[in-house]
Amino acid sequence: MFPCSPSKPSVVITTRTLEYYRVMYLRCPRLSVQPFVKSLCDIHGVPFKPYLSQQLTICFDLYLNILSKVKLRVHKALERTDLHWRLKNTCPACEYPLENEVKLKFSMMCCMDGNDSLKRLERRYDGINEDGEVKAGPSNERLDERIGGQDYFLSNEEVDKFGKAVAKTIIEELTEKDSPCMPRWKNMDEKATASMWGIFDETGVFLCLCRHGFALVFADMVRSGEQAKYALAVANLLMDTLGKDLAAGYDIGCGFEVTISKSTIGTKAKEMCYTSLVGTFHGHAHCRLCQVDHLGTYVEGNGLEDSEGCERFFSKSNALASSVRHATKFHRRQAIAAFAEHIDDFETYANLTNFLHNNYVQALEICGDYKNLLNDMKLLGIPNEGLFKEWLAEEREYLKGLKQEPEEETVQMEYYQVLVELERVEGLYKKINEVWLITEDPISGVDHTLELEAHRRHTTEMRQDLKSRCQLLERKLGISVRWKPGSDEWDKTKLMVQRQCYRKCVDRLESLIVARLFELSRMHRAHTGYKLRKHMGKALQARSQAIRTALANYNDAAAALDPPGRQLNWESVVECTFLADFDLLCDVRQDVRDQEWADPAKRVVMDRYFKICRAREEIQRLNVEIRRVATYLCDEEAYLLQKEKELAMTDPDLAHQIRIHRHRRGRFDEAHWKQLQETANLPGFSGTLKPGVGQMEQEGSGDEEDIDSDIEEADKEYEELEGIIQVSQD
Ligand SMILES: [Zn+2]
Ligand SMILES: [Zn+2]
Known part of the structure; x- marks a missing residue:
């Protein structure tokens, strides 16, 4: 039982109740303390009093504190106390390399993004400014030295190393020459991040996940919409802990690549072969030249990874938003870390083999298209596959050459x-x-x-x-x-003006569609409340009207050209099927229509070809990952069982805790084996389930001293509280 105060407690709460609340909260983060306490009151037949919530919070913190101490001891016993142990070992598919396995181009693929749904409202006094208006006053939060967030959070100091001053000047220096999308992104970010800084203290989180969805690291975004420093800090940490050949997707990956190369870690990133990608969904909003370089379909080694995992995580974590909004700094981080840990173990880990299986099926399906592709190539008169790469290169050259009018x-x-x-x-x-x-x-x-x-x-x-x-x-x-009208110069310039007008129509149409794409993506982020969503629905309708008008203007302008330009219809606009072709539409100076690669039918075939290439890479990667997972399942269980056995005589309580720890992920093992077997039975499966030799990491690192003292302290407290733990085990 847990007391609500160190001396003369008037209320105690049983461990079982606290555990019950902990698990419920993780499964349903909308359940905050108050409704839970109210339900307890109903069960006990007493009226609810607000202070009861406070008391439960105190007991709950105490309980979580003990759990984390226990965890620390378990990790110590397992020799997993390295500061970044979790970051280095959380995903068996990414981070459990085997001896003599095929070397992949990217050792690990992750994605990162920021999201403002997990913001926190600072408690402030009401203040009055010089004009006598009521506004937020100074903070009235109690000083709480606890930080929270375990090893999930990047410290603010770490982030501030890439402080705003540095990051900002880099961003401002970037021009269209560095990254063709730059003008677009500059406009977009500012608007979204302006007003609200006055009230929110932590304005969201920046998150990095591996491609399977395991949370690697979080950073608090503090009163700054400027994401560059968070992304830089995260990239830096990843390179330091996970090593070479990383690839990370980011919605503005193209700009970030330049940012990173100009930052203090630029040389490091180059040496470590850090690659910046653009997520598939966001990729559509990038200009074609950028897509050719960054979009998954064209990046060698990318496989079928869409680099959009963060969106999926955020759609889950949105449920957490309401309960962290008014929490203290410490409680917010504690809740986010606990939630992430829970998702890692009970969702991501549970679905890991399923993920691998689905990707395998998809990749096989795409590869199966190869025969049809060869047929279609014959029909279109494309002699060999090598041509596609040439076309892509030609297109890149051409797009680079598109210049402003003299x-x-x-x-x-x-x-x-x-x-x-x-x-x-x-x-x-x-x-x-x-x-x-x-x-x-x-x-x-x-x-x-x-x-x-x-x-x-x-x-x-x-x-x-x-x-x-x-x-x-x-x-x-x-x-x-x-x-005079009719003279040579007159007619020539008239044509130029017509073309310019046409280009303006193309630009207008493109910008409207890109904006629409973004709003759509935001609609899917559930944190946008009902009202905002409704508002956005209206805005989208209005925008559709604007798009229709722009489309009509475009078609008129295209018809006026000599020879007439390509006509577009509403369906293709809505499906954004031709967004990639916008930059081609723009150009009327050189006639690209003569180029082979500009032929729409051939472009489709080209994309299919690249998709098949990526699917083959995906299979190669999956074969590696599947074997890693199979090996991990065996090794991890054996290791934990052995440790448990070793401690069974000398420290049975710790051995018991290790068993609990083993069961945490171990409960899914059976399902994993079944799923792996199913994958292995797929016609076309080319990997193996035969366990390889893993490189179980056991050496600790330099940070152990700190943790040692922590552990001693934990040991002491643990002994005092052993009785309580014993009760909870019954
Ligand atoms: Zn992974
Ligand atoms: Zn771009």
């Missing part, structure tokens, strides 16, 4: 437009001078003199303005004879 052309176009406008105004001017004499409407008798006079004055002014602009531009362009 300045002179821009001025010429302006000049042309001024001339056209001038012609219109001249016509108007002439007309007005003709009607000058009739000042009175003969029928109604109203005098129009003043009105006409004003109109005439305006037209004269306009004409004067245009004339002087015309002269200015003529001086700039060195034109001595004013262009």
